[in-house]
Amino acid sequence: MSTIHEPAVFYTWQQSFQDRNSQVSIKKATHIQYQDVTFRNWYKKINWLNTTLVVLIPLYGLYLAKHTPLTRPTLLWSIAYYFFTAFGITGGYHRLWSHRCYSARPPLRLFLAFVGAGAIQGSIRWWSANHRAHHRWTDTMKDPYSVMRGLLFSHIGWMVLNNDPKVKGRTDVSDLDSDWVVVLQHKHYGKCLLFTAWLFPMIVAGLGWGDWWGGLVYAGIIRACFVQQATFCVNSLAHWIGEQPFDDRRSPRDHVLTALVTMGEGYHNFHHEFPSDYRNAIIWYQYDPTKWLIFLLSRIRIPGLVAPMAYDLKTFRENEIEKGRLQQQQKALDRKRAKLDWGIPLAQLPVVDWDDFKTRCAEGAKLVAIAGVIHDVESFIVDHPGGKALIASAVGKDATALFNGGVYEHSNAAHNLLSTMRVGILRGGQEVEIWKIEWSRLEKDTKGVAVMRAGEQITRVGAPVAAAVAA
Numbered sequence: 303m304s305t306i307h308e309p310a311v312f313y314t315w316q317q318s319f320q321d322r323n324s325q326v327s328i329k330k331a332t333h334i335q336y337q338d339v340t341f342r343n344w345y346k347k348i349n350w351l352n353t354t355l356v357v358l359i360p361l362y363g364l365y366l367a368k369h370t371p372l373t374r375p376t377l378l379w380s381i382a383y384y385f386f387t388a389f390g391i392t393g394g395y396h397r398l399w400s401h402r403c404y405s406a407r408p409p410l411r412l413f414l415a416f417v418g419a420g421a422i423q424g425s426i427r428w429w430s431a432n433h434r435a436h437h438r439w440t441d442t443m444k445d446p447y448s449v450m451r452g453l454l455f456s457h458i459g460w461m462v463l464n465n466d467p468k469v470k471g472r473t474d475v476s477d478l479d480s481d482w483v484v485v486l487q488h489k490h491y492g493k494c495l496l497f498t499a500w501l502f503p504m505i506v507a508g509l510g511w512g513d514w515w516g517g518l519v520y521a522g523i524i525r526a527c528f529v530q531q532a533t534f535c536v537n538s539l540a541h542w543i544g545e546q547p548f549d550d551r552r553s554p555r556d557h558v559l560t561a562l563v564t565m566g567e568g569y570h571n572f573h574h575e576f577p578s579d580y581r582n583a584i585i586w587y588q589y590d591p592t593k594w595l596i597f598l599l600s601r602i603r604i605p606g607l608v609a610p611m612a613y614d615l616k617t618f619r620e621n622e623i624e625k626g627r628l629q630q631q632q633k634a635l636d637r638k639r640a641k642l643d644w645g646i647p648l649a650q651l652p653v654v655d656w657d658d659f660k661t662r663c664a665e666g667a668k669l670v671a672i673a674g675v676i677h678d679v680e681s682f683i684v685d686h687p688g689g690k691a692l693i694a695s696a697v698g699k700d701a702t703a704l705f706n707g708g709v710y711e712h713s714n715a716a717h718n719l720l721s722t723m724r725v726g727i728l729r730g731g732q733e734v735e736i737w738k739i740e741w742s743r744l745e746k747d748t749k750g751v752a753v754m755r756a757g758e759q760i761t762r763v764g765a766p767v768a769a770a771v772a773a
């Protein structure tokens with residue numbers, strides 16, 4: 303959280319001062335974050351300003367609500383103001399200023415800065431600096447609200463505890479410093495907060511229908527508490543529950559529940575992959591009212607104005623989005639593939655001479671050669687669906703034609719099963735063909751991990767051999 307005495311600038315200065323003086327090794331006390339909790343120092347561990355704004359006042363509001371009747375117009379106003387202030391965060395603080403997903407004309411920027419301040423989440427400048435660090439160093443110690451430090455820390459702990467400011471990653475917010483709306487709001491943030499969070503909703507309810515106290519308690523304090531908790535869920539729940547359709551190397555996740563409470567910010571896996579896209583949900587039925595509102599603002603032309611309030615909406619190319627989705631699907635396939643038995647890789651099989659093959663069969667081995675690959679069918683003879691006699695008659699022979707239509711055009715499943723029985727490669731010209739096929743497959747699949755396609759098994763030869771018995 304921030305006050306008008308913004309700490310970021312101070313810390314930046316302090317950091318550079320320390321860096322410059324590191325040679326003279328100034329002895330500094332260990333930051334309170336690293337000290338053990340004692341009876342004497344526990345209160346220093348708490349950031350009391352933030353704790354007051356996000357814990358104590360909301361709790362006091364809930365206590366007041368017990369004794370304050372909630373009238374119908376105040377309830378409707380509280381809900382409406384909830385959506386306005388939440389949009390100030392999602393459409394303003396987040397998508398406009400933190401990520402520059404679109405551009406907005408001054409009246410819209412002023413409106414978003416106004417309602418955003420009413421959400422009691424710090425100034426635009428402070429919020430965006432933290433959020434950019436969160437994206438740049440997701441899941442590391444430099445991420446100000448890293449979920450790796452615990453769900454509660456990412457939700458609220460990072461604000462209510464006094465954390466060492468040197469740990470947090472630095473980001474460039476110079477673009478925000480050239481936006482006069484951001485600078486104005488930052489400079490007068492304390493007054494903005496007081497007015498937009500509590501006084502304005504109170505005045506509307508008071509002048510509107512005479513419910514001054516109800517306006518303050520419900521549309522002011524309780525409403526702000528709901529907006530805060532909903533937004534905090536993006537830092538905690540959206541990094542905890544849901545699916546990862548675009549990348550699973552880091553924690554962000556997509557979940558409709560988080561989207562429902564955060565005006566569409568719950569499609570967080572997509573958002574971390576494509577942060578400058580003004581959308582968080584890309585499928586039409588997914589709940590992303592922030593996207594719908596921005597789109598609407600880019601279409602509505604107010605009479606007298608040359609252009610809509612929102613413009614230059616950014617989206618990633620469909621091609622790039624689909625590539626990410628496909629790679630993730632491939633990853634899931636690879637994991638499934640790795641659990642299955644595909645037979646010993648051809649490259650690891652020993653090369654056996656025809657004479658050796660015959661000798662071993664004469665000694666009792668139940669070997670069958672198909673397409674240059676030797677298979678040990680001993681344990682399968684009794685289970686052969688085509689009968690024991692047929693498979694037994696192929697032992698010690700090259701059964702390529704028999705297997706591929708000569709007697710029966712074996713199924714895809716049969717080729718797959720056969721591959722689990724392979725024990726060697728037959729020397730004598732055949733192996734050259736096998737290596738050629740194997741290499742052409744590996745060329746397409748650089749890591750050699752792709753699933754063997756149906757019909758591409760090594761034991762399947764070109765066109766089926768016409769059945770000798772067909773006539």
Ligand SMILES: [Zn+2]
Nearest residue numbers: 536537554570
């Ligand atoms: Zn995130």
Ligand SMILES: [Zn+2]
Nearest residue numbers: 433437573577
């Ligand atoms: Zn973001």
